[in-house]
Amino acid sequence: MTALEGSMGSLPMFTTPNRPLDILAVLPELATYARRATRLHPRRGNPAAEASSVAGPLLWPEDEPWPTCSLPHLVTVRREATAEEQARSPRIRESPAAGLASVNAKFEEIRARFPTDPNVARLASRWYDGQSRIPAVAPERVPAPTIITTQELVPTEHPVPLVPVVQLRTADVPEIPFPEGTDLLQILWCPHLHTTLRGPQQHYYGPAPSIFWRTAARLAHTIAPGPAAGGVGGYVLEQCTVHPEHITEYPDPEDLPEPLQEQIYAWEESLGDESAFDYRNDLSLAPGLKTGGWPYWPETSRSVRCDCGSEMYLLLTLPNGERGADSWNPLEECSQTGEDYNEELDDPTRFSGAREGILIYICHRDPHHEPWIAIE
Numbered sequence: 001m002t003a004l005e006g007s008m009g010s011l012p013m014f015t016t017p018n019r020p021l022d023i024l025a026v027l028p029e030l031a032t033y034a035r036r037a038t039r040l041h042p043r044r045g046n047p048a049a050e051a052s053s054v055a056g057p058l059l060w061p062e063d064e065p066w067p068t069c070s071l072p073h074l075v076t077v078r079r080e081a082t083a084e085e086q087a088r089s090p091r092i093r094e095s096p097a098a099g100l101a102s103v104n105a106k107f108e109e110i111r112a113r114f115p116t117d118p119n120v121a122r123l124a125s126r127w128y129d130g131q132s133r134i135p136a137v138a139p140e141r142v143p144a145p146t147i148i149t150t151q152e153l154v155p156t157e158h159p160v161p162l163v164p165v166v167q168l169r170t171a172d173v174p175e176i177p178f179p180e181g182t183d184l185l186q187i188l189w190c191p192h193l194h195t196t197l198r199g200p201q202q203h204y205y206g207p208a209p210s211i212f213w214r215t216a217a218r219l220a221h222t223i224a225p226g227p228a229a230g231g232v233g234g235y236v237l238e239q240c241t242v243h244p245e246h247i248t249e250y251p252d253p254e255d256l257p258e259p260l261q262e263q264i265y266a267w268e269e270s271l272g273d274e275s276a277f278d279y280r281n282d283l284s285l286a287p288g289l290k291t292g293g294w295p296y297w298p299e300t301s302r303s304v305r306c307d308c309g310s311e312m313y314l315l316l317t318l319p320n321g322e323r324g325a326d327s328w329n330p331l332e333e334c335s336q337t338g339e340d341y342n343e344e345l346d347d348p349t350r351f352s353g354a355r356e357g358i359l360i361y362i363c364h365r366d367p368h369h370e371p372w373i374a375i376e
């Protein structure tokens with residue numbers, strides 16, 4: 001990358017085709033809901049540390065250590081069952097001897113149904129003969145009943161290093177209001193499961209992002225992330241170059257006031273069943289990794305407010321895959337339609353671990369306030 005490209009942002013390489021229809025010609029009232037967004041079009045590659053990227057090397061302050069996570073993590077543990085757990089589940093309580101006795105009782109039930117069958121008699125002698133050869137276990141060596149469960153653990157001795165998610169230059173994502181004096185956004189996260197993040201879900205289980213606003217000119221140092229130390233596979237992203245493209249989005253119908261929503265549905269009905277497109281899939285939101293714009297999937301509360309009272313805005317949408325309706329496929333890849341699957345094009349970041357994706361919101365008044373994370 002030349003210095004000029006670095007200061008002006010990445011060069012676009014992908015073009016979203018014109019929408020099949022200009023929705024403002026049909027519903028001019030939608031104009032007030034238009035929002036700018038940037039499709040990042042990630043593709044596997046080797047981004048420069050100065051460039052916008054996914055999971056790439058980063059510009060980094062020389063005297064700043066790589067960040068680590070100190071939040072409690074949800075991990076799978078095998079531990080001794082408590083008395084209460086044993087009482088709740090007879091299977092946990094069962095000792096090996098009791099377990100064998102209950103299997104034998106079932107065997108005897110079956111055997112009683114065929115009292116004269118010589119094959120069953122032969123099987124029975126082998127059944128008990130085999131058991132008699134199992135060495136007896138001294139009672140004190142019978143292990144206590146254990147269960148496999150999840151538990152929140154705070155890493156103390158080995159803090160978990162964060163992994164990079166995106167690095168974005170302001171020139172690439174002009175709709176994002178960077179804090180004054182900054183021009184580089186870095187989002188890293190801890191790729192373990194956490195349950196204590198701020199967001200709409202009562203039971204959030206997902207990665208814990210940290211957001212850094214930087215001034216690129218002050219960062220002489222570059223740093224490449226080491227291999228992730230554990231975590232959930234789908235939260236450790238593949239390294240990608242990004243190819244930002246600026247677009248305009250309109251809200252999902254569920255995010256619009258009812259009269260407008262009804263107008264959209266009535267208009268869609270007038271198109272008939274044979275219509276090759278519809279509002280939600282083709283005219284409102286772009287699929288794929290993007291900044292700004294509107295959120296997909298209106299499954300959670302949309303009145304997103306920071307604790308300071310200010311509105312929050314959608315900083316980043318990281319979905320499970322890039323593909324939406326075929327009408328959004330870049331012109332450069334238009335031959336890719338329908339059922340064809342190509343991991344390189346459809347799932348370049350290899351993000352998974354959410355049903356649909358992760359949305360990161362930040363405060364309008366002060367982007368340093370704690371972000372709000374929705375996992376859908």
Ligand SMILES: [Zn+2]
Nearest residue numbers: 069071190192
């Ligand atoms: Zn963590």
Ligand SMILES: [Zn+2]
Nearest residue numbers: 306308363369
């Ligand atoms: Zn705030």
